[in-house]
Amino acid sequence: MCGITGFVCAKHELEEAKKTLKAMADLIAHRGPDGEGFYVDEQAALGHRRLSIIDLEGGSQPMFNEDKNLVTVFNGEIYNFMELRAQLQAAGHTFASDHSDTEVLLHGYEEWGEGMLEKLRGMFAFAIWDEADQSLFCARDPFGIKPFYYYTNAEGELLFGSEIKSFLPHPGFVKELNEERLELYLTYQYSPGEDTFFKGVKKLLPAHWLRWKAG
Secondary structure, three states: OOEEEEEEOOOOOHHHHHHHHHHHHHOOHHHOEOEEEEEEOOOEEEEEEEOOOOOOOOOOOOEEOOOOOEEEEEEEEEOOHHHHHHHHHHOOOOOOOOOOHHHHHHHHHHHHHHHHHHOOOEEEEEEEEEOOOOEEEEEEOOOOOOOOEEEEOOOOOEEEEOOHHHHOOOOOOOOOEOOHHHHHHHHHOOOOOOEOOEOOEEEOOOOOEEEEEOO
16 A cells, blocks of 8 residues: 645645645655655645555656646556556657556546546546646545545645545644544444544545645
């Protein structure tokens, strides 16, 4: 497994955002002991903890497309990435890596937008920051094998991550118990639906995607 985390907002101070992102990623270091990577601009901060499985040399994240206006962090595996890679190359896309399934997400999003999700076979949770459009696109696999949590606050910031604990260092996150979940948990022995035990923190449900833009 790998771990992803990050946040987007109207504008943040770069150095503070870098420190916050590093602290968030450190809390999920157990998910990816082989490396870490970060991307920060004035609106977006994306972090990745890596467990190397394929393309050990060329699969580092965050990963960019050719003109670097798209950047992604990804947890999972795309089983049919070679098939999709061939389709995208035939459509004129140029790949920088030889065996990275992550890069297929970038070029697939360029080519098909959210329609890319209908073509993916695998287990995945990912976020793609579109710097030109200043929007964040996130998605989770149809069976919800890979986790994805998100949180929005009154300032219009969106936090996301593989684990809720990664939100704790962010100054815009309010840690508050969601007492409404207790009865459901005691009834079913798990927390059904999109809500969690943290008020305001939601699970991106299986086979769902979200887009954040301008709050």
